[in-house]
Amino acid sequence: MTEHVRVVGTGLLGTSIGIALSRKGIRVSLHDISPTAVALARDLGAGVVDDDTAPDLVVVAAPPDVAGQVVADELERWPDAFVTDVASVKATVLDDVTARAPAHVGRYVGSHPMAGRERSGAVAAQADLFEGRTWVICPHDRSAREAHDLVRRMALAAGAVPTVMGAREHDAAVATVSHLPQVAASLVAARLREVPEDAVALAGQGVRDVTRIAASDPLLWTQILAANAEALLPVVDHLVADLDAVRSALQQVAHDRATEGARGVLAQAIAHGQLGRARIPGKHGAPPTTYATLIAVIPDEPGSLARLFADVGDAGVSIEDVRIEHARGGPVGLAELYVVPAAIEPLREALVAAGWNVHD
């Protein structure tokens, strides 16, 4: 892909796309309503500041509530260019573009990289944000095959794995895999506002895992949730019904510990969660991988994590994932290493031999 790509909206997504494509030798020009945002993206290596030469492909990475308008403007401004957007919702943007630029909608095809972060803005951009991640392309009745092909090539150049879905099908899918998790994470995290300091101090990995995306931008997410209200509503209804069942079971046990049936409801809630979680694909969309874990106690001092990683490397073991927990106020931390199951025993032996205190 040697074309000229114009990125409009140089925040987290736009800058990450710009950096990824620029590194592949693609010419990228940048535009944003904020001159600071565009200058920052340029300084981070995302491309050159808007130079008014005609692009082959425009990527609109602006917030969802203006994406349709910006796509329509770009279609009007560049009569020979194809245009995509990366907004997290697809049907409302398609409807908006169709209404605003009916004569040009054939050059538009929506898309959505299933990759992002809980932080916004160019400073949070990452060149490898899309590496191995799914990038959904949403062709429609009137979209040109060339538009689809160009977006596909751009997604591949950014390191992503393109996949095709209709806009409404996409919106129904992300209601469950992205939008409900955001609502649940935010609501769970919101409970923490009201507990005493020494209760929050007990927070372990579980609450951290469940609430990471609760740090997301309220303005962006208000737009996403409102734009996908129709698809999200039935999914939220299911969650409310499930929570209601758990609530009634707890009420029964609290009222009479010998009550029958309530424990079955609680167990089923957890068991259904196991089944759902087991369906989440592992890295690169491959089937789920169950890793074995080993916890190493690391002194809370500079360089100790680097030494641990070096010893794991010397043992010939690849770390698939890692979590670090700091003992609050203590002199040590815990590094939980995720490795393929076959590597766990050799790793344990090698780390013990190297003097590390390890446990399961």
Ligand SMILES: NC(=O)C1=CN([C@@H]2O[C@H](COP(=O)(O)OP(=O)(O)OC[C@H]3O[C@@H](n4cnc5c(N)ncnc54)[C@H](O)[C@@H]3O)[C@@H](O)[C@H]2O)C=CC1
């Ligand atoms: N944040 C995430 O993890 C993901 C976000 N997306 C989608 O990507 C899009 C951008 O999101 P982020 O990069 O996170 O937001 P961001 O807030 O980091 O960046 C948005 C940028 O768009 C600019 N902008 C706003 N209105 C504009 C307009 N009318 N014309 C030109 N530029 C304009 C802003 O100045 C800002 O620099 C959104 O539509 C979002 O739904 C998609 C996948 C993941």
Ligand SMILES: O=C(O)C(=O)Cc1ccc(O)cc1
């Ligand atoms: O931070 C994460 O894990 C995310 O899942 C971010 C994200 C946010 C919005 C999207 O439309 C897609 C991905």
